[in-house]
Amino acid sequence: MSPENRNLILAMAVSMAILVLWQSFFVEPQMQAEQQSQNLSKDADSDGTPRLAQENNGGQLQIEKPERPLEDVPRITISAPLLEGSITSRGARIDDLMLKNYRISLSEDSGNVKLFEPVSSANPYFSEFGWVSQADGQPMPSGKTIWKVLSSELTPQTPVQLSWDNGNGLIFLRTISINDDYLIKIEDTIKSTLNKSISLNPYGLVRRTGTPSTQGMWILHEGLLGVFDTTLKEWTYSDLQDDNKEGFNHNSEEPGGWAGITDKYWLAAIMPEQSEKVNFSMRALSGSEDRYQADFLGSAITVPPGGEVQWSGYLFAGAKKVDLLDKYEEELGVTHFDLAIDFGWFYFMTKPFFYAITYLNSLLGNFGLAIIAFTIIVRLVLFPLANKSYRSMGKMRELAPKIQVLRENAGDDRAKMNQEMMALYKKEKVNPAAGCLPILLQIPVFFALYKVLYVSIEMRHAPFYGWILDLSAIDPTSIFNLFGLLPYSVDFLPAFLSIGLWPVLMGITMYLQMQLNPPPPDPIQAKIFQYMPIFFTFLLATFPAGLVIYWTWNNLLSIVQQWWIMRSMGEKKAHTIGGDGGTG
Numbered sequence: 001m002s003p004e005n006r007n008l009i010l011a012m013a014v015s016m017a018i019l020v021l022w023q024s025f026f027v028e029p030q031m032q033a034e035q036q037s038q039n040l041s042k043d044a045d046s047d048g049t050p051r052l053a054q055e056n057n058g059g060q061l062q063i064e065k066p067e068r069p070l071e072d073v074p075r076i077t078i079s080a081p082l083l084e085g086s087i088t089s090r091g092a093r094i095d096d097l098m099l100k101n102y103r104i105s106l107s108e109d110s111g112n113v114k115l116f117e118p119v120s121s122a123n124p125y126f127s128e129f130g131w132v133s134q135a136d137g138q139p140m141p142s143g144k145t146i147w148k149v150l151s152s153e154l155t156p157q158t159p160v161q162l163s164w165d166n167g168n169g170l171i172f173l174r175t176i177s178i179n180d181d182y183l184i185k186i187e188d189t190i191k192s193t194l195n196k197s198i199s200l201n202p203y204g205l206v207r208r209t210g211t212p213s214t215q216g217m218w219i220l221h222e223g224l225l226g227v228f229d230t231t232l233k234e235w236t237y238s239d240l241q242d243d244n245k246e247g248f249n250h251n252s253e254e255p256g257g258w259a260g261i262t263d264k265y266w267l268a269a270i271m272p273e274q275s276e277k278v279n280f281s282m283r284a285l286s287g288s289e290d291r292y293q294a295d296f297l298g299s300a301i302t303v304p305p306g307g308e309v310q311w312s313g314y315l316f317a318g319a320k321k322v323d324l325l326d327k328y329e330e331e332l333g334v335t336h337f338d339l340a341i342d343f344g345w346f347y348f349m350t351k352p353f354f355y356a357i358t359y360l361n362s363l364l365g366n367f368g369l370a371i372i373a374f375t376i377i378v379r380l381v382l383f384p385l386a387n388k389s390y391r392s393m394g395k396m397r398e399l400a401p402k403i404q405v406l407r408e409n410a411g412d413d414r415a416k417m418n419q420e421m422m423a424l425y426k427k428e429k430v431n432p433a434a435g436c437l438p439i440l441l442q443i444p445v446f447f448a449l450y451k452v453l454y455v456s457i458e459m460r461h462a463p464f465y466g467w468i469l470d471l472s473a474i475d476p477t478s479i480f481n482l483f484g485l486l487p488y489s490v491d492f493l494p495a496f497l498s499i500g501l502w503p504v505l506m507g508i509t510m511y512l513q514m515q516l517n518p519p520p521p522d523p524i525q526a527k528i529f530q531y532m533p534i535f536f537t538f539l540l541a542t543f544p545a546g547l548v549i550y551w552t553w554n555n556l557l558s559i560v561q562q563w564w565i566m567r568s569m570g571e572k573k574a575h576t577i578g579g580d581g582g583t584g
Contacts, residue, residue: 049130049142049203073146076160077153081180082318087154088118091143092162092174094184095119095126097317099266106461106469115266115317123210127268127315129186131172132297133200139166140200147174156180169194170303182318183328190301191308198303204270204313205295206261207285211237214263220342220455224282224294226259226269227336228252233282240284240292248282258334259294262320265457267340271314272298274333319457322354342455349448354456367471368464371449371546375553378445379561385441386561395430442554446547453544464545467501471546475500499541502548507537509555516562 076087078097085096097116104110117125131140141147147162154160159177166172173189192198214222214237223236228250235248255277260269272278278296285291303309316328320341329337343350356377360370379386402424410417453459459472467477467484477483477500511533540548 049132049205074149074152076149076151076162076176078178079153079155080178081156082182083178085116087160087176089147089149089162090119091128091130091145092141092147092176093119093126093128093143094176094315094317095124099318102265102319102457103461113266115268123208123212125208125268127204127206127270127317129188129202129204129270129313129315131188131190131200131202133198135198138168138170138198141166141172154178170198181324182316184315184317185312186315187310187312189308189310190303192303192306194303195305197305199300200303201300202272202298202311202313203295204272204315205293206259206268206270206315207291207293208261209289209291211290211292212263219344219451220264222263224259224261224292225340226257226280226282226294227334227339228257228259228280229254230335232336232339235282237284237290237292240282241290248280250280252277252280256333256335257296258337259296260316260340261292261294262340264455265320265460266318267316267320269316269337269340270294270296271316271332271334272296273312274335321457322351322358342451344451346444346448346451349444350451353448354452354458357452358458366464367459367462368468368546368549371471371550372553374449375550376557379554379557382441383561386558387565392430395428399424399428399430446551449550450543450547453546459544459546462546464549468545468549471549472544474498474542475502475545475548477501479504497538497541499537500545500548502545502552503537503541506540506548506552506555507533509552509559510536513555513559513562516559516566 073088073090075089075096078085078087082100084098084100085094087094087096095116095118097114099113099115102113104113115125116127117123119126128143130142130145132142133140141164145164147164150161150163151158152160154176156177156179159175162174162176164172164174169192171191171193173191175187175189177185177187179185186204188202190200212222221234221236223234224240225232225234227233229252233248233250256272256274257278257280258269258271259280259282260267262268276298278298280294280296282294283292285293298311298313301309301311314332318324322338322341325338325340328334338351343354353374357367357370357374360373361367364370364373403421406417406420406424410420453472456472460470462471463469464471468475475498478498479500480498483501514529514533540551
């Protein structure tokens with residue numbers, strides 16, 4: 001087999017293998033558990049409340065049983081532009097949140113996305129803030145505490161206040177405020193009437209009961225995550241189960257950080273003030289049910305005799321919108337908060353691509369048109385390199401008859417054939433592998449754009465025109481019912497067999513593009529090229545419609561560019577022949 005055949009087959013094989021299995025190569029290694037703090041234990045009480053090491057009976061918290069208690073306490077209503085729900089006065093838990101702007105599906109009868117659920121529900125999901133102490137006889141506010149409600153409705157204009165007297169010289173005053181999107185702030189004031197100082201540690205947690213169904217793809221992280229000492233760490237639900245519920249404990253050397261639980265599009269994250277050093281933990285709690293928790297235990301705060309202290313923390317609970325995460329990274333100093341969106345190893349490309357497409361959408365008013373415009377921009381950027389490559393392919397087409405003659409003359413003498421072919425390439429100044437370069441360059445662009453479409457909530461339920469109602473989902477049509485013209489459904493078919501109209505268009509444009517390439521002199525190459533459009537049609541049938549639209553338009557632009565180059569080369573050749581004839 002000639003060197004150019006080997007190079008081309010190798011390039012195409014690698015490209016196909018990457019497109020099919022690429023997610024397998026992007027499994028970010030699970031980080032090893034770090035040394036636990038000498039002052040703070042990695043353990044938690046059986047209810048998941050963080051506690052101090054060597055805690056005595058005076059600081060011990062009540063144990064919460066997994067059964068569902070009845071709602072028998074006052075609740076505070078939440079009414080904000082993007083959120084609605086309520087807060088229970090039991091533990092001052094934020095345990096009832098619905099996202100106003102997001103529906104579960106595009107169905108007309110679809111309800112809104114419910115993020116948090118109360119303890120009385122089937123799968124509780126909530127956030128809680130409280131205090132722990134080693135002091136004897138000093139009860140601390142926890143998930144069992146019944147706070148006194150001083151105001152009954154939380155809005156961006158009206159924070160709510162709660163209070164709790166521990167009956168032994170400490171009064172806790174809590175103010176909860178919410179902004180116009182998804183940020184909730186907790187501000188605690190502890191007043192002491194004691195004649196001695198007392199040391200307290202604040203904590204915050206997010207807890208989820210039940211293992212949710214996930215996408216199950218390596219390219220997307222769903223589970224627990226956080227940034228500690230400026231480093232992102234992630235755990236899936238199975239990670240924590242496999243670790244025998246020991247989880248992860250990290251005593252930060254640097255102040256700040258955040259931790260939480262993420263779904264594909266939604267995030268619940270707790271953050272201390274970023275000037276504070278805290279101990280972060282991720283764990284699966286013991287018990288008959290699957291329960292997962294991300295929490296932090298803050299540094300000790302000393303309340304002076306007869307004095308008071310203040311402390312504050314934050315909860316982000318809502319949609320993972322890039323602009324919001326960037327906003328809080330800047331305003332609150334939350335390091336790498338945008339990494340809650342799984343942009344992956346191509347982060348340096350994925351995020352700029354997201355901003356470019358979002359900007360184009362603001363100009364064109366449609367994300368599908370923005371993707372098409374982005375495709376044109378990418379082609380313009382790669383135009384000089386692709387131009388050179390396509391010219392090389394044009395020369396290869398012209399050399400095809402000569403190469404065939406060399407093959408016939410060389411017979412079974414492979415060494416002679418390769419030597420003569422290399423001499424021909426050198427004489428004609430042709431690089432036989434240059435034609436693969438545009439394909440190889442498109443692979444990282446393809447991956448990065450796939451990430452944008454797959455993980456960005458801005459693309460969720462974003463329509464195009466006609467039958468494409470969600471650019472982040474596969475084309476809903478199918479060739480097996482003539483794209484909806486026949487009166488029966490093919491929902492029973494797997495995605496790769498449905499083959500919507502856009503994947504078919506992509507396959508056709510890919511076939512037309514390949515007809516402009518030089519004919520493969522080798523039978524093996526010819527078979528590979530023959531089946532590639534079919535292979536990619538089935539493959540891209542399972543990809544988001546927006547990505548298929550990108551690939552289709554990329555093929556069309558490649559066809560136009562190759563046709564223009566071939567025409568210009570033909571005109572140049574004709575001009576040269578005519579000139580020679582005139583001088584003869």
